[in-house]
Amino acid sequence: MDLFLHMEGICKRFDAVIALRNVDLQVRAGTVHALIGENGAGKSTLMKILSGGLKPDSGAMQINGAPYAPDGPKQARAAGVSMIYQELTLAPHLTVEENMTLGSERHRCGIVRHQWGRAAEALAMLGHAAIDVRTKVRELSIGQQQLVEIARSLLLGSRVIIMDEPTSSLAREDTIALFAAINRLRQKGVTIIYISHFLEEIQQIANDYTILRDGESVVSGPMRETSIEKIVAHMVGRPLEQMFPRTPHRIGDVVFAARGIDDPPQVHDLSFELHAGEILGIAGLVGAGRTETLRRIFGLDDARAGAITLRDKTFLLGRRHHPGDSLAIGMSLMSENRKEEGLAIDLPIRNNISFSSLPKFSDRWGRLKLGKEMREVTQVADRVAIKYANIIDPVVALSGGNQQKVALARVLLDGSRILLLDEPTRGIDVLSKVEIYNLIGELAAQGCAIILVSSYLPELFGICDALAVMYRGHMSPVQPISEWDEKSVMRWATTGKV
């Protein structure tokens, strides 16, 4: 085996918490190596050590046979190791070329000498020569920004590139473009460590894998000799009975209807019905208008035209339709963007859960009944199994999966019967996902009607009763989930036709 990167016996503890215990990682030259593990398994700590952000307590690292012990990110980069974070680190106001050469500008007496040629070359090497190096980064799509960031590490001459959840916010076509770029890098002999929660994608792109669990490296080997089921079993330490649990639920009468929601170009004349106890999935590419549709139904954005009917009452959409109205009639929205829109992450868990139900906890003078609030909030927090130390800790102290449960707890507490869930499992670990699927199933069993927008096809097929696909603002007819398959969904999502 042509070993390129070797981390051996890496230990790291933070005060009392042992983050890494004797972790081994062996990566072959010019391969894509998947690093798999649940949130908190130690992946980020390990990668921070590799990229120079942290120093290990013990253990040794070698690159290409030579000992490697970086004294900081700068040294790691000089040694050819660079990391691409999940949250992109580009300066939106600067151009592509300026971002790519940031920190490694060539200059004469402080005066910048542009490196347009080299920047364009690096992009061309990734197969994206079409990106103009003189455009400002904020004018690029997220997928293009990601490529710029990868190109930046190429420009630095990186031999090892660590990618942390690179596809979590990418549309499918951008993911395909990214994988093509990764393949080109691999052919050029660049070694890639790939962290992702999307096991199907890992299977597609990685040569080898290493699984971390509770700070230990559990197993590693070539990708083709394992299966998703085996990987999941290693991740959680026991075989997972069901990835997509289904709570039996009965589908009742129509409780909600949307008629002629129109706001071109995002949403084109869209109508559908929703039954009590039904989980309706909406699939589609990023930018197909799914989020936009939910926001207009809920009243976050104004639609040009359209109406919703809820238990025989009809409400016109548009300027006069506000989120407050929606909540009042028992409809709740969970935002896809939990950090910026869904939650006030610096505020206590309790406040975040009770935000939309404060009228319930106040008397007519507007005084809060804190005791009642605390009781009910704690109850609902336990019901969704949020793992917290203290209910008045800020939400930011929780892991991603638990933050998402806080958002879900809010929706539960305000007692809504129509739930609009936008990407509720994005970026959270497998176990939390299963818990959230369970909760959604339970809610449906209690008669709630649920719209689930998701870019993760397996979960749509796993838990939905019916499915519609969106393409450029148009929606396919709603059909029972059994009448769809992955191919027909993708065909609709990419062409708008059956």
Place this chain on the structure above:
Amino acid sequence: MIKRLQDKLNVLGPFLGLIFVFAIFIALAPASFVSGYNLKTIITQTVIVGIGALGMTFIIISGGIDLSVGSLIALVTVLIAKTLTLTGADSATLVWGAALVAILVSTFIGFLSGLITALWGIVPFIVTLGMMQIARGVAKWLANEQTVVAPVTGLNTMMNVDPEPAWLIFAPGVWLMIGLTAIVIFVLKYTVFGRYVFVLGSNEQAARLCGIEVRLHRILVYTLGGAFAGIAGVMQFANLTIGDPTAAVGLELDIIAAVVIGGGSLSGGEGSALGSILGALMMAILRNGCNLVGIPTYVQNILIGSIIIGAVAIDRLKHK
């Protein structure tokens, strides 16, 4: 392609605004408004806010703010007047030395603001709000809470609307402002430092990740701001001919307004030196024109306030 053209024309907005305001006063104000002398007066009146705005441009692009500039200007006038009285001001070296020392003090205070902001992680609004009080206090203390009369020196000619020699056309202070503007435009566009200033305001995390010394550059930005405030203070002294510890109260707000009217964004990453100077010029035209028409100062306040809000509102629409 069109986008890039738009970037190039980013100062077009403030420029059109300037022409608009100018045209209004040509229509409203007496003919003396467009006389050569009055135009020269307007440009001279731009100098103090303009030079202060150049320093503020760095700070605002980097995502910061400096509220201490008005106080620094007052402190500089007091320092110069004090030094001149104490030393007798009998040689040109001494006079310019006094100005230089005052600028250095102002630069040092800017450095302190930057140091505290960068090292202790206190928001610059608070640090410079404190520094505003401290500098004002020191100025009053040095001046015994009264104006300091200074001997007449060559410094006072810096802001003469009709300069000696006459072929200069504009006051030396105006030429200084133009020269400084050219330098700042160059530094922001063509130097590594200038690029780092933009990154600080655009995405500090990215800057850190790329191995840029974020703290050092923050400190540098505030130090520069202090230096420009010092130079603006020298111009203020030239104008006043005395040291006045109560001078330039609230001037930092005019300076911030000039940067914002000129396209600067208080959330960082945007702004231009030329825009800031145009912003300063616009406010000077407005004040001058209003005075000629006989519009009372309180109406001027209302007008300038509306322009600040209007400029930012238009900018927001543009970005949508």
